[in-house]
Ligand SMILES: Nc1ncnc2c1ncn2[C@@H]1O[C@H](COP(=O)(O)OP(=O)(O)O)[C@@H](O)[C@H]1O
């Protein structure tokens with residue numbers, strides 16, 4: 552479904568991704584783990600066409616190479632991104648926020664029947680948003696705001712959804728709810744998902760595939776079933792250089 556190979560890039564002269572490879576299988580969830588600053592957000596930005604500098608590599612969605620394409624063309628090809636700490640427009644209604652999701656397509660966005668159909672699908676997916684459709688987004692709970700942000704990203708009907716730490720800033724009791732919602736998008740709609748998450752144990756529960764990043768590189772990747780959860784967690788924290796780190800040799 553998604554295949555990223557040999558992607559190097561960053562911010563101007565500062566390189567933060569080095570020869571990165573990642574895959575998402577159709578209808579599966581790949582979880583990307585790694586400490587702060589490992590390059591997880593930059594990877595999602597590179598796939599979405601939002602990283603300032605990308606030199607080389609391929610970003611293929613269903614066999615179509617999107618490297619170099621502008622962000623709105625990637626949306627048209629079926630990619631969607633919910634950015635980290637993405638805030639909905641709090642002073643706009645729930646429905647206005649959903650409709651804004653159509654504009655990531657560029658141009659005039661979703662129109663007419665396609666717009667109505669996407670809105671209806673969003674309400675079927677998340678019935679609480681229908682109940683609250685005239686409410687200001689700022690009046691929703693944190694979990695509902697994340698639901699709204701996801702609903703907004705799904706308006707153009709993507710094949711692949713990328714989520715950057717959807718549980719960030721939410722109360723621990725809500726984390727399971729948000730990740731169950733992500734798993735339901737896979738299980739009920741067959742969406743392919745690239746998920747960056749700090750709550751490692753929660754994320755591993757819904758993962759099909761796992762990738763661990765360190766210093767802008769993927770250091771481990773593969774089906775979740777071949778890894779021991781504890782080993783993955785240790786690797787995230789200690790990385791490949793774990794031995795040197797524990798002996799203080801950095
Ligand atoms: N806008 C930016 N300009 C310059 N450097 C950045 C910018 N955003 C992130 N970085 C740097 O890129 C590296 C990777 O960051 P990021 O992708 O945000 O990691 P993660 O999401 O894993 O925490 C870090 O060293 C970070 O300081």
Ligand SMILES: [Mg+2]
Nearest residue numbers: 591592593635
């Ligand atoms: Mg990040």
